[in-house]
Amino acid sequence: MGQEKTSRNGRHAAPGWVPGWALGPILLVLAAWLHWGGLLAEIPHAATPAFDHAALSTAPRRKILGDPPTLKINDFDRTCMDCHKIFKTPTDKPRPLNQHKNIHMDHGPNVKCSTCHDWDDRDKLVRPDGVSIPFTKVVDQCGQCHVRIRYDWGYGIHGRTNGYWDPKSGPQERRICTECHDPHNPKSPAMDPISPLPGPHTLRLTNPHGEHDQ
Amino acid sequence: MSSSEPKLDRRSFFRASLGAVGGLAALAAALEPLKDFDRSDLTLDQFLQKHYKEMNAEDMQKVLDRIEKEVEKRYDVRPEIRDVKPRDGVEFVYALNLGACIGCRRCVHACVAENNQSRDPEIQYIRVLEMPRGSIDIEEGNHHYERPKVPSPDHFYMPIQCQQCENPPCVKVCPVEATWQEPDGLTVIDYDWCIGCRYCEAACPYWARRFNFTEPSIPKDDLNPNMSYLSNRPRKQGVMEKCHFCLHRTREGRMPACLEVCPVGARKFGNIRDPESEVSKILKNKHVFVLKQEVGTHPRFFYYFDEDYGPAIHGEGR
Numbered sequence: 408m409g410q411e412k413t414s415r416n417g418r419h420a421a422p423g424w425v426p427g428w429a430l431g432p433i434l435l436v437l438a439a440w441l442h443w444g445g446l447l448a449e450i451p452h453a454a455t456p457a458f459d460h461a462a463l464s465t466a467p468r469r470k471i472l473g474d475p476p477t478l479k480i481n482d483f484d485r486t487c488m489d490c491h492k493i494f495k496t497p498t499d500k501p502r503p504l505n506q507h508k509n510i511h512m513d514h515g516p517n518v519k520c521s522t523c524h525d526w527d528d529r530d531k532l533v534r535p536d537g538v539s540i541p542f543t544k545v546v547d548q549c550g551q552c553h554v555r556i557r558y559d560w561g562y563g564i565h566g567r568t569n570g571y572w573d574p575k576s577g578p579q580e581r582r583i584c585t586e587c588h589d590p591h592n593p594k595s596p597a598m599d600p601i602s603p604l605p606g607p608h609t610l611r612l613t614n615p616h617g618e619h620d621q
Numbered sequence: 622m623s624s625s626e627p628k629l630d631r632r633s634f635f636r637a638s639l640g641a642v643g644g645l646a647a648l649a650a651a652l653e654p655l656k657d658f659d660r661s662d663l664t665l666d667q668f669l670q671k672h673y674k675e676m677n678a679e680d681m682q683k684v685l686d687r688i689e690k691e692v693e694k695r696y697d698v699r700p701e702i703r704d705v706k707p708r709d710g711v712e713f714v715y716a717l718n719l720g721a722c723i724g725c726r727r728c729v730h731a732c733v734a735e736n737n738q739s740r741d742p743e744i745q746y747i748r749v750l751e752m753p754r755g756s757i758d759i760e761e762g763n764h765h766y767e768r769p770k771v772p773s774p775d776h777f778y779m780p781i782q783c784q785q786c787e788n789p790p791c792v793k794v795c796p797v798e799a800t801w802q803e804p805d806g807l808t809v810i811d812y813d814w815c816i817g818c819r820y821c822e823a824a825c826p827y828w829a830r831r832f833n834f835t836e837p838s839i840p841k842d843d844l845n846p847n848m849s850y851l852s853n854r855p856r857k858q859g860v861m862e863k864c865h866f867c868l869h870r871t872r873e874g875r876m877p878a879c880l881e882v883c884p885v886g887a888r889k890f891g892n893i894r895d896p897e898s899e900v901s902k903i904l905k906n907k908h909v910f911v912l913k914q915e916v917g918t919h920p921r922f923f924y925y926f927d928e929d930y931g932p933a934i935h936g937e938g939r
Contacts, residue, residue, distance in 0.1 A: 431643020576874025
């Protein structure tokens with residue numbers, strides 16, 4: 408009996424020991440701290456920075472030419488031959504262009520216009536074997552040299568396919584070469600460098616500069 | 622005998638009552654969130670909702686009606702929500718051409734727009750790593766690159782999202798079976814069943830899972846009303862989410878949103894069980910690899926370099 412009492416007193420006396428009756432108030436203070444001022448008050452986070460949503464367009468980057476290719480001049484659709492039948496291009500050799508100055512020609516050894524363009528019918532392209540093909544079949548033209556990419560494109564490996572992965576469920580939209588690449592200047596850079604959209608500002612991937620952290 | 626009985630003196634009375642008051646107050650504080658029970662979206666129907674796999678068509682219709690009402694109340698938008706089931710004979714596979722990717726992050730933001738992720742705080746399923754050319758060291762990868770223009774000629778870019786593993790560690794650790802693998806290979810989450818323990822987030826070697834630490838917020842105008850139960854319906858605070866290959870689109874035969882926005886066509890998606898599909902051709906003809914092969918997860922997300930395209934895209938070499 409006496410021993411028990413001593414040990415109890417001893418425990419009471421031990422430093423750092425919390426008496427049972429104080430647990431309630433301590434928990435209360437803890438709950439109040441969590442609720443009003445502490446950890447649960449506000450979790451720091453950052454919102455998505457604003458950006459131009461036009462960047463999320465799924466449209467192709469370049470326009471393709473029809474058959475025959477047309478150009479709006481004074482509200483009239485003009486084909487290539489409308490002009491070229493009047494203005495004869497004198498010779499077919501590399502020379503500085505007087506017209507079509509927007510064309511920057513850098514396509515490897517292809518320095519002559521007539522490598523791809525039909526010299527007699529400017530509304531058409533011409534294959535190395537002399538066969539005229541319309542601009543809509545530009546894939547066959549490019550595929551004459553870029554054989555492997557042409558094969559890949561045929562399998563759907565090269566180039567984007569929009570629409571349906573399952574052709575039975577709906578239509579597939581395939582891009583042809585010139586919807587992404589500039590045929591006159593495909594090499595440097597095939598895709599113009601573009602601005603990246605904002606990086607992650609999520610809770611666990613916060614900005615390393617701490618700009619967006621609260 | 623009488624001396625050993627506890628004596629209620631003044632001191633012990635105050636001690637006991639202070640303890641009791643403190644205890645009761647702490648209990649009240651702990652129960653305080655229940656005050657908001659009426660205002661919260663949790664209804665008895667939702668509380669008693671069955672597991673996804675145990676629901677029949679009728680149960681599911683009730684649940685979809687409830688979610689539709691909730692979304693309409695919260696966002697003022699009438700969603701078209703449905704439960705899209707996997708197709709027979711279909712197993713989805715993703716392939717990504719690292720030689721073509723330019724790191725423009727279009728896929729990241731198209732995904733957010735499609736899948737109704739929280740904008741504040743921001744949640745993104747896809748991370749794009751920028752790594753020095755000549756090595757694949759993910760530890761060296763940088764998520765936070767900010768350049769006026771991409772691609773940088775000295776770097777290549779590697780987007781990482783849920784790999785839809787054949788042997789998913791995230792599914793094994795879930796204590797409540799709120800996440801599982803579907804017959805078409807997609808690992809899905811039932812947001813109504815998830816308890817938010819984040820075990821799956823810790824188990825995933827690809828860091829693909831995201832947690833809603835706070836109540837997600839989406840501007841009303843940005844909400845995508847084309848929803849499905851297992852994919853992009855709005856989530857709540859305290860649940861996990863992750864990429865599901867846009868299953869509300871892909872199970873209806875369409876392409877995922879990240880693929881359709883890619884300006885370089887680096888992303889390829891399809892049915893691996895169809896030998897004529899684009900992804901089957903890629904797996905046959907290209908040297909593909911998977912991320913962290915050594916951990917044995919058997920991802921359904923394949924990366925490859927197409928040596929012929931890389932230099933052309935970046936305007937160097939050849």
